[in-house]
Every structure is written in structure tokens, then in C-alpha cells.
Amino acid sequence: MAKTVMDLRRGPKYVLPGSAACPGCGAQIALKWVLKILEGRAIFVIPACCTSVIQGPYPKSAFKFPVYNMAFAAAASTASGMARALRAMGEEDIHVVAWAGDGGTYDIGLQALSGAAERNEDMIYICYDNEAYMNTGIQRSGATPPKAWTKTTPTGKAEMKKNMALIVAAHGVPYVATASIGYPADFLKKLKKAKQMRGFRYIQIFAPCPTGWNFPVDKTVEIAKLAVDTYVWPLFEVEHGKLKITVKPRRRPLKDYVSLQKRFRHLTDADIEELERTFLSRWEALERLEAQGTIFL
Amino acid sequence: MPSDIVIPVSNPAEAAAGQTGLWRVFKPVIDKGKCVRCWVCALYCMEDVIDEGPDGYPVVDYEFCKGCGICANECPTKAIDMVPEVRE
Ligand SMILES: Cc1ncc(C[n+]2csc(CCOP(=O)(O)OP(=O)(O)O)c2C)c(N)n1
Ligand SMILES: [Mg+2]
Numbered sequence: 386m387a388k389t390v391m392d393l394r395r396g397p398k399y400v401l402p403g404s405a406a407c408p409g410c411g412a413q414i415a416l417k418w419v420l421k422i423l424e425g426r427a428i429f430v431i432p433a434c435c436t437s438v439i440q441g442p443y444p445k446s447a448f449k450f451p452v453y454n455m456a457f458a459a460a461a462s463t464a465s466g467m468a469r470a471l472r473a474m475g476e477e478d479i480h481v482v483a484w485a486g487d488g489g490t491y492d493i494g495l496q497a498l499s500g501a502a503e504r505n506e507d508m509i510y511i512c513y514d515n516e517a518y519m520n521t522g523i524q525r526s527g528a529t530p531p532k533a534w535t536k537t538t539p540t541g542k543a544e545m546k547k548n549m550a551l552i553v554a555a556h557g558v559p560y561v562a563t564a565s566i567g568y569p570a571d572f573l574k575k576l577k578k579a580k581q582m583r584g585f586r587y588i589q590i591f592a593p594c595p596t597g598w599n600f601p602v603d604k605t606v607e608i609a610k611l612a613v614d615t616y617v618w619p620l621f622e623v624e625h626g627k628l629k630i631t632v633k634p635r636r637r638p639l640k641d642y643v644s645l646q647k648r649f650r651h652l653t654d655a656d657i658e659e660l661e662r663t664f665l666s667r668w669e670a671l672e673r674l675e676a677q678g679t680i681f682l
Numbered sequence: 683m684p685s686d687i688v689i690p691v692s693n694p695a696e697a698a699a700g701q702t703g704l705w706r707v708f709k710p711v712i713d714k715g716k717c718v719r720c721w722v723c724a725l726y727c728m729e730d731v732i733d734e735g736p737d738g739y740p741v742v743d744y745e746f747c748k749g750c751g752i753c754a755n756e757c758p759t760k761a762i763d764m765v766p767e768v769r770e
Contacts, residue, residue, distance in 0.1 A: 394724035394732070402731050402746035405699035409750040413728045441698025449694040569725065603751030603764070606726050 387422045387577070390569045397449075399425050404447035406439040409602030411592035411609060412513045413439060414566045416484070419511065422576045425450050427480040427509075428471075430464040432494060433457040434486035435520045436513070458493045460485040461501035461510060468507045480580065481508040487528035488518040490589075491549050502556035505584045512549070512587070515594040523597045530617070532660055534648040535597070541651060545663075550589050551674075554623040554681050558585040562622035562631075565591040567609030571620050571632055578622075591618045599647030608645055615642040615661075616668040626681040628674045639664065696746070702729070706749030708764035714739050716761035723753035723762060 387393055399420035406413040412435060420427070428451045431437050437454050440446045455463045464483040471479055483501075485494055490512035498510060517535045518524040525535040525542050528549065532541040554561040560582050562575040572590070579586040593609050595602045612618040613634055620632040639661040643649035652660070674680050692698075712723075714737075723740055724732035729748055735741035742753075754762035 390725065391721055394721050394727070398730050400730060401694060401696045401698065402729050402743060403695075403697035403699055403702050404729070406728065408705060408728075408748040409752060410728055414726060417728070417730055440692070443690055443692050445695040445698040446692035447694070447696075447698035566726075601751075603755040605728075605750070606752055606756055 386424070387573060390573055393418045393421050393569060393573065396421055397425065399449050401447045401449055403441075404439050405441050406435075407594075407596050407602075409595040409605045410435075410439070411566055411594060411605045412436060412486075412515060414605070415513050415590045415592050418566070418569070418572060419482070419484075419576060420450060422573060423480055423482070423580060426478065427451075427482045428453065428467060430455050430460050430467065430481070430483045432460040432485050432489045433520065434489050435515070436484060436486070438520055457489055459497055460489055460494050461497040461506075461508075464508045464510070465501045465504065465506040472507060483508055483510045485510075485512055486519070487512060487514040487516060487549075488526045490514075491527035491547050498553070499556065502553055502558050502585050502587070505558060507583055507585070509579050509586045509588065510553075512589045513592040514589055515592045515597060516546075517594075517597050519594050519597045530660075531663060532649065532652060532656055534599075534651065541656075548667075550587070550621075550623070553587040554626075554628070556585075557626065557681050558587060559583070560586040560622070560624055562587070563589045563591070563618065563620055565609050565613055565618055565620060566593075567591070567606055567611070567613055568620060568632055575622060575631075578624075597648070599650075600645050604645055608642070611637065611642040611645070615639045616664045617642055619668055619671055621671060621675075623681065626679045628671065628677075628680055630671055630675055636665075701745060702748050703743075703745045706744075706747060706767050708749050708751060709744065709767045710742055710747065710749070710751065710753050711763045711765050712740055712742070713761045713763065716759045718759055718761075720758060722756050722758060726752050726756050728752065
């Protein structure tokens with residue numbers, strides 16, 4: 386059992402060495418930790434996304450746990466059927482995990498996800514958020530932050546990033562949390578909590594992508610930490626409708642975060658200031674929600 | 683299910699994408715004099731290729747290490763150097 390953060394480096398390997406993940410892949414760090422926390426007692430449904438590439442080409446797989454590869458839009462509906470079938474067969478202690486990218490969650494998989502959340506299906510839905518469609522070559526998604534370069538936003542994205550975790554929480558599901566590979570203790574606590582609960586649980590993990598965000602491959606974890614410390618990626622949970630901000634860092638200037646990534650290199654100082662205000666007002670909105678007590682039923 | 687439907691099944695194996703150590707441009711080298719065995723390197727190792735050696739210090743499996751250097755960047759005592767890979 387993973388009791389402390391350092392247990393996340395020990396124990397059996399479920400993501401086997403020699404995967405197809407790019408060097409410095411944030412998603413693979415998240416996947417490795419999740420499997421160690423669930424001790425491999427899970428069946429994964431993985432729609433089209435980088436992870437379905439990371440596993441490696443047929444007939445080999447780097448994943449030493451059961452995986453069902455599914456069409457892009459259908460992670461949550463497939464996992465729904467799987468969870469129902471397992472429970473009908475009396476199998477109670479195998480987790481069904483839908484593991485999808487941000488495109489598969491915020492955008493194309495949203496309808497199936499909403500349906501599964503509404504029915505309170507017994508699954509852990511994990512979105513690893515690398516803030517664009519990476520597998521197909523860096524196109525913008527509903528998770529891409531404002532002003533970020535992608536191949537389909539060559540001068541920077543004009544729109545906001547969806548408040549996806551709150552959208553899921555508004556369904557009134559038992560547990561919703563954001564997590565980051567930059568904060569392993571908070572990550573472990575949330576996954577362990579989700580593991581012990583039943584019904585629909587949603588975890589959204591910040592997973593920096595050196596290939597898509599254009600930063601040096603050794604900076605993945607540093608950038609994940611900075612995202613939390615600059616209020617770009619607030620760490621919070623919504624448990625039975627009550628929101629709690631789980632990490633309240635001393636705020637660092639947004640420049641520390643954006644200056645490491647070439648997807649933001651076109652930003653002027655005024656752009657960075659505007660973006661900083663945006664993230665700060667989102668943070669303040671979260672604080673107001675936290676102060677309100679139960680916000681979703 | 684009709685018997686003529688074949689569902690392709692992949693089987694777990696190391697090196698699913700080949701000997702990924704060959705991707706490496708820089709190689710992490712651990713200085714045991716500086717290492718305090720805190721295991722932060724292994725915690726963050728994306729490829730899960732940093733394990734405990736017989737002497738209790740971390741060892742890197744160079745067959746698969748992709749050389750990303752996250753271990754060196756995160757090491758609190760700066761005990762890991764990224765040195766250019768030399769191949770014959
Ligand atoms: C219906 C459909 N449309 C488009 C695609 C092509 N496609 C495969 S993966 C992908 C992007 C996935 O993005 P995301 O979910 O964010 O995961 P990531 O690749 O970033 O890990 C796209 C557009 C597809 N497989 N199916
Ligand atoms: Mg993505």
C-alpha cells in the first residue's frame with residue numbers, strides 16, 4: 386500500500402520501461418503513480434490520446450494492467466458498462482478507471498462523461514490535462530489556456546480555459562479533485578481518498594508536455610510546481626458538494642511560469658499582466674466558493 | 683459474439699517501443715558522494731528505471747532511461763550530472 390510519497394517509487398512496475406512516451410512526459414509520471422496507488426487493481430479504459438500511443442505498438446504493451454482501448458468520445462460510456470458488468474458479477478474491489486486526455490474530457494468525451502456522472506457510475510474518471518490535443522500534433526482544446534500558442538492558435542488562444550472540474554462537480558458527484566505531478570503528497574492523498582469511495586469520482590491531473598509546450602525536457606516537474614505556485618493550476622477538491630482548496634501556496638509571479646515555455650514566448654509584459662489577473666480572479670472565485678460551504682448538491 | 687470477430691490483444695512487455703536508452707542524448711550519472719538517498723529522482727522518474735542498487739544507492743537502468751534529466755533537475759543535492767552520451 387502506498388502510504389507515503391516515497392512508496393510511489395517502489396513496488397511492482399505497472400508501466401514497464403521502454404514505453405513510447407516522449408522523454409520528460411508528465412502524463413507518464415501521473416500514470417505510474419496512479420497505478421502504484423491502485424496497486425494495479427484496476428481496469429483502464431483509454432480513448433484515443435497520447436496514452437494509447439505510449440503503451441506501444443501491437444503486439445506489445447508497456448502497460449502491465451488491463452487496458453481497453455476505446456474510441457475518442459466513449460471513455461466514460463465504456464467504463465460505465467464495464468463497471469456495471471463487474472458489479473453484476475459480484476466483483477467489488479476492482480476499480481474501473483477511465484483515463485483520458487483533456488481533448489477526450491473537456492471536448493469530445495464531455496457528453497459521455499456527463500451521462501456517467503449523472504448516473505453516478507462506479508468509476509474513477511481521470512483526465513490528464515496537457516492542455517491541447519498532443520497526440521495529433523498540438524491542436525488547441527477547451528483546456529488550452531488563454532494566449533497559449535498551439536498549431537491551431539498560431540497567435541495565441543483567444544478564449545478561456547473551461548472550468549472543467551467545477552462542471553463535473555456541478556453534477557453533484559461524490560468526489561472531484563484537481564491534482565498535479567508537482568505536488569506528490571497532495572496527489573497521493575486525493576487518489577487514496579478516491580480509491581476508498583464509491584460512485585463517480587473525477588480527478589484532473591496537471592501533466593506538462595515538453596513537446597507541445599516547448600520547454601526543456603528536464604523541466605516537467607518544475608513547471609508543474611510553478612503552475613500551482615502561480616495560481617495557474619489551483620489544487621482543490623469538492624467532496625459531497627463542499628469545495629476545499631487543498632494547497633494555498635504563497636503566490637509567485639506568473640512570469641516565472643510562462644517564461645520557461647515557448648508556447649508563451651510571443652507574450653508582451655502587458656499580456657502577462659492580463660493573464661495574471663485572469664488567473665488571480667479565478668483563484669478568488671474559488672476562495673469565495675470555499676467560503677460558501679456546500680455549493681453543489 | 684460471432685466467432686469470426688478478432689479482438690487484437692497486446693501483451694505486457696519491456697521494450698514495447700524498443701530499447702529506449704538509445705534515444706538518450708545526455709546520460710544521468712549519480713555521484714554517490716553527494717547522494718543522500720532521498721529517492722526524489724526515483725519518485726519522478728517517468729520511465730521508472732531508477733531502483734535501489736545492492737549498495738543502497740540509486741542505480742539507473744541505462745537500457746531504457748530516455749535521458750530526460752528530470753532526476754537531475756529535481757535532485758535536492760545536485761548529485762546527478764547529465765553528461766553527453768558517447769556511443770561507438
Ligand atoms: C472521432 C475522432 N476524432 C478525431 C480523432 C483523432 N484524434 C486522436 S487522439 C486526438 C487528440 C487527443 O487529445 P487529448 O484527448 O487531449 O489527449 P493527448 O493526445 O493530448 O494526450 C485526436 C484529435 C479520433 N481518434 N477520433
Ligand atoms: Mg491533451
